[in-house]
Amino acid sequence: MATVEDSAHLPHDAHGKPGGWARWVYATNHKDIGTLYLWFAFAMFISGGVMALAIRAELFMPGLQFWQPELFNQLTTLHGLVMVFGAIMPAFTGLANWMLPLMIGAPDMAFARMNNWSFWLLPPAALLLMLSFWVPGGAAAAGWTLYAPLSTQGGMGMDLTIFAIHILGVSSVMGAINIVVTVLNLRAPGMGLMQMPMFAWASLITAYLIIAVMPVLAGVVTMVLTDRHFGTHFFNAAGGGDPVMYQHIFWFFGHPEVYIMALPAFGIVSQVIPTFARKPLFGYASMVYATASIAILSFMVWAHHMFTTGMPATAQLFFMYATMLIAVPTGVKVFNWVATMWEGSMTFETPMLFAIGFVMLFTIGGLSGVILSVAAVDVQLQDSYYVVAHFHYVLVAGALFSLFAAVYYWFPKMTGKMYSEGLGKLHFWWSLLWFNVTFFPMHFLGLAGMPRRIPDYALQFTDFNAISSVGAMMFGLGQLIFFYNMVRSIRHGKEAPQLPWEGANTLEWKIPTPAPYHSFVEAPELKAGDNGVILSMQGGEHH
Amino acid sequence: MASRTDNRILLRKFLLIALLMFGFAWALVPLYRVICEVTGINQLVKAGDAPEENPVAGVPVTLDFDATVQPGLPWQVVPLVRRVEGRTGEFIRVDYEITNRSDRRVIGQAVPRYLPAAAGPHVQKLDCFCFKEQAFEPGETRRFPVVFVVDKALPSEIGRITLAYSVFSLPGREP
Ligand code: HEM
Numbered sequence: 001m002a003t004v005e006d007s008a009h010l011p012h013d014a015h016g017k018p019g020g021w022a023r024w025v026y027a028t029n030h031k032d033i034g035t036l037y038l039w040f041a042f043a044m045f046i047s048g049g050v051m052a053l054a055i056r057a058e059l060f061m062p063g064l065q066f067w068q069p070e071l072f073n074q075l076t077t078l079h080g081l082v083m084v085f086g087a088i089m090p091a092f093t094g095l096a097n098w099m100l101p102l103m104i105g106a107p108d109m110a111f112a113r114m115n116n117w118s119f120w121l122l123p124p125a126a127l128l129l130m131l132s133f134w135v136p137g138g139a140a141a142a143g144w145t146l147y148a149p150l151s152t153q154g155g156m157g158m159d160l161t162i163f164a165i166h167i168l169g170v171s172s173v174m175g176a177i178n179i180v181v182t183v184l185n186l187r188a189p190g191m192g193l194m195q196m197p198m199f200a201w202a203s204l205i206t207a208y209l210i211i212a213v214m215p216v217l218a219g220v221v222t223m224v225l226t227d228r229h230f231g232t233h234f235f236n237a238a239g240g241g242d243p244v245m246y247q248h249i250f251w252f253f254g255h256p257e258v259y260i261m262a263l264p265a266f267g268i269v270s271q272v273i274p275t276f277a278r279k280p281l282f283g284y285a286s287m288v289y290a291t292a293s294i295a296i297l298s299f300m301v302w303a304h305h306m307f308t309t310g311m312p313a314t315a316q317l318f319f320m321y322a323t324m325l326i327a328v329p330t331g332v333k334v335f336n337w338v339a340t341m342w343e344g345s346m347t348f349e350t351p352m353l354f355a356i357g358f359v360m361l362f363t364i365g366g367l368s369g370v371i372l373s374v375a376a377v378d379v380q381l382q383d384s385y386y387v388v389a390h391f392h393y394v395l396v397a398g399a400l401f402s403l404f405a406a407v408y409y410w411f412p413k414m415t416g417k418m419y420s421e422g423l424g425k426l427h428f429w430w431s432l433l434w435f436n437v438t439f440f441p442m443h444f445l446g447l448a449g450m451p452r453r454i455p456d457y458a459l460q461f462t463d464f465n466a467i468s469s470v471g472a473m474m475f476g477l478g479q480l481i482f483f484y485n486m487v488r489s490i491r492h493g494k495e496a497p498q499l500p501w502e503g504a505n506t507l508e509w510k511i512p513t514p515a516p517y518h519s520f521v522e523a524p525e526l527k528a529g530d531n532g533v534i535l536s537m538q539g540g541e542h543h
Numbered sequence: 544m545a546s547r548t549d550n551r552i553l554l555r556k557f558l559l560i561a562l563l564m565f566g567f568a569w570a571l572v573p574l575y576r577v578i579c580e581v582t583g584i585n586q587l588v589k590a591g592d593a594p595e596e597n598p599v600a601g602v603p604v605t606l607d608f609d610a611t612v613q614p615g616l617p618w619q620v621v622p623l624v625r626r627v628e629g630r631t632g633e634f635i636r637v638d639y640e641i642t643n644r645s646d647r648r649v650i651g652q653a654v655p656r657y658l659p660a661a662a663g664p665h666v667q668k669l670d671c672f673c674f675k676e677q678a679f680e681p682g683e684t685r686r687f688p689v690v691f692v693v694d695k696a697l698p699s700e701i702g703r704i705t706l707a708y709s710v711f712s713l714p715g716r717e718p
Pocket residue numbers: 145258259261262304305323324326327330365366367368369370371372373374378381382383387390391394395398399
C-alpha cells in the first residue's frame with residue numbers, strides 16, 4: 001500500500017494524539033503541521049499588515065510625519081518579504097498539507113518527518129527578519145526585490161535577510177518535494193492524475209515551480225552575500241560585474257514566484273465555485289492544461305520587469321508578446337469559472353463570496369498586468385504606484401481572498417465546527433469595500449506619476465493617498481473580524497454536519513467531520529470523475 | 544502502488560533538481576555574458592565608433608575671468624588667473640579666492656554671468672562654488688575651483704568668453 005515515512009508506521013503515533021507542546025514541536029501528522037503552517041501564516045499576515053499600516057500612515061499626507069526615510073524603506077522591504085515568504089506561501093503550503101491527503105486518499109504526506117522540518121525552519125527565519133529591525137543600520141531597505149547595488153551595500157540587516165531567505169528557501173523546497181511525492185505516489189486507487197481535484201493539480205504544479213526557482217533565488221542572494229563579504233564582483237560594475245545581471249537572475253525566480261502565489265489560488269476557487277454553483281467545474285481538462293501552460297510560460301517572461309533597463313527593442317518585443325500570451329491561459333481559466341457559475345443554482349455562503357470576489361478582482365489585476373506588459377506603456381508606469389495597484393489586485397484580492405475562501409470552506413472539515421456565517425459575510429463585504437478603496441486610487445496615482453517606495457510625495461497626490469490610507473486602516477481593522485470569528489467558532493461554534501455544503505462532492509467530504517486524526521490509514525477504492533468528484537468509495541479506514 | 548523506496552527515489556531526484564537549479568543560477572552569469580556577446584546586446588560601444596583619436600581637437604577660445612562685488616558688501620573675490628587660452632572640448636580649471644572682510648559670519652551666493660550671453664549655454668560647469676550657498680566665518684579666506692568645458696557646439700563667431708561672478712549676501716540667512 002501507499003507508504004508514509006515515519007508517521008503512521010511509528011507505534012507512538014499510531015493511536016491518538018500526543019499531548020501538550022510535544023504534539024506541536026514533534027508534529028508529524030499532516031493535519032497538525034497544516035494547522036501550524038496556517039497559524040504561522042496568519043501571524044506573519046498580521047506582522048506584515050502592521051508594517052503596511054505604518055507605511056500608509058506615513059503616506060496619509062505629504063511631508064514626513066512618523067518615520068525617517070530610512071525606516072520607511074525598511075518597512076516597505078520587510079512588508080513585501082514577510083507577506084510573500086511568511087504569509088502567502090506558507091498559507092498555501094499549510095492548506096496543501098491539510099487537504100491534499102484527504103482529497104486524494106493518502107494516509108499522510110509522503111515524508112512526515114521532513115514535513116516537521118519544513119515547518120519548524122520557518123519561525124527562526126521569521127525571527128531573523130524581525131530582529132533585523134534592531135541591528136545597527138536596521139533591516140534591509142532595498143525593496144523586497146533586493147536589487148544590487150543597494151543590496152550589496154547596507155548594514156548587517158541585509159546579511160540577516162539573506163540568511164533568512166536561505167532558510168525559507170530550504171523550507172519551501174522541502175515542503176514542495178513532499179507535495180510532489182505525495183501527489184505522484186500516494187493517490188488512492190481510482191484517483192488518476194486526470195481525475196484529481198484542481199487544488200491537487202495546482203499544488204503539484206506550484207511545487208514544481210518552487211523546486212525550480214527557489215534555488216535560483218538562493219543562488220542570487222548568495223552572490224550578493226559573496227559580493228558583500230568575499231571580494232567577488234558579480235554585480236559591481238567597477239569590478240567587471242553588472243548590476244543588471246542581478247535583475248535578470250532575480251526575475252528568473254521572480255516571475256515564476258508570482259505564479260507560485262497565484263496557481264494555488266486558482267486551485268482553491270476551482271473547488272469552491274463548483275460546490276456553491278452545484279455544477280461540475282466547466283472544462284476540467286482545459287483547466288489542467290491552462291495551469292500547466294501558465295507555469296511553463298512563466299519562465300519566459302521575466303524581463304517584463306526590466307523594460308527600462310536599456311534592453312534592445314527585439315528583446316522588449318519578445319518579452320512583451322510572451323507576457324501577453326500568458327493572458328490567454330489565464331483568460332481560459334476566468335472563462336471556465338464564469339461558465340461554471342452560468343445557470344448554476346448558486347448560493348452565496350462566505351467561501352463563495354470570496355471566490356467570486358477573487359474572480360472579479362483578480363481579473364482587474366490581470367488586465368492591469370496586460371497594460372503593463374506593453375513595453376511602450378510600461379516605460380511610463382515602471383516603478384510607479386500603478387504597478388503597486390496591479391500586484392495588490394492579484395495578490396490581496398487574488399491570493400489572499402482565495403485563502404479566506406479556503407479557510408471558510410474547509411473550516412468545518414478541519415475543526416468540526418461551523419464559523420459564524422454573519423461575521424464571515426461581514427468580513428467579506430468589509431474587505432471587498434476597503435480593499436478597493438485602498439488600492440483602486442493607486443492606479444490613478446501611478447498614472448499621474450507618483451513613484452513607489454517613497455516616504456513623501458508632491459502635493460497633487462495628496463487626496464488619493466489620504467483615501468488609500470483610510471482604506472488600508474479600515475481593511476486592516478476588518479481582519480480582526482476574521483480572527484475573532486475563527487477563535488470564537490473553534491471554541492464555541494455550532495457542531496458542523498458531516499456535509500456542511502450541499503454541493504461538495506470531493507473526497508475530503510466523504511469522511512467524518514471533523515477529519516479523524518489518522519484518515520485513510522487504509523487506502524479506499526475510488527471511482528472518481530473530473531475535478532476529484534467521488535462517484536463511489538469502498539473501504540478506507542480512519543482512526 | 545508506491546512503496547517506501549519509490550518515495551525515496553523521487554525525493555533524491557527532486558533534491559538533485561533543486562541542487563542543479565542552484566547551480567543554474569550561477570551558470571546564468573557566464574550564460575548571459577555569452578548570449579550578450581553573441582547577439583551583441585550589451586555592447587554599448589560598437590566596433591565602428593571608436594573614441595576619437597584626440598578628444599580635445601576643438602577650436603581655440605580665449606577665456607577671461609572676472610568678479611564683481613555689489614557696493615557695501617564685505618566680500619573680496621579674486622580669480623587666481625585672469626586669462627586662459629583654451630580649446631573647446633577641453634577641461635579647464637581655474638581657482639577663485641573669496642574672503643569675508645567683515646567681522647561677522649556671512650552667507651553668500653555667487654551668480655555667474657557670461658559675455659557674450661550667447662556663450663552661456665555652451666559653458667558646461669562640472670564644479671563651481673556657485674552651485675550652493677557658502678558660509679564664511681569673520682575674516683575667513685577660502686579657495687574654490689571652477690571646472691568646466693566649453694562644448695564644441697560653440698558658435699564659431701565667438702572666440703572669446705568672459706566668465707564673471709557676482710557675489711551676493713543672503714542677509715535673512717545669517718545667524
Ligand atoms: C495576465 C497576467 C499578468 C500580466 C500580464 C502581468 C504583467 C506584469 C508586468 C508587465 C509587470 C511589471 C511592471 C513594472 O514593474 O513596470 C508586473 C509586475 C508584477 N506582477 Fe504581474 N502580471 C500578471 C499577473 C500577475 C500575477 C498573477 C501576480 C501574482 C499573483 C503578479 C504579481 C506581480 C508583482 C508582485 C509585480 C511587481 C513586482 C515588483 O516590481 O515588485 N502579476 N506584472
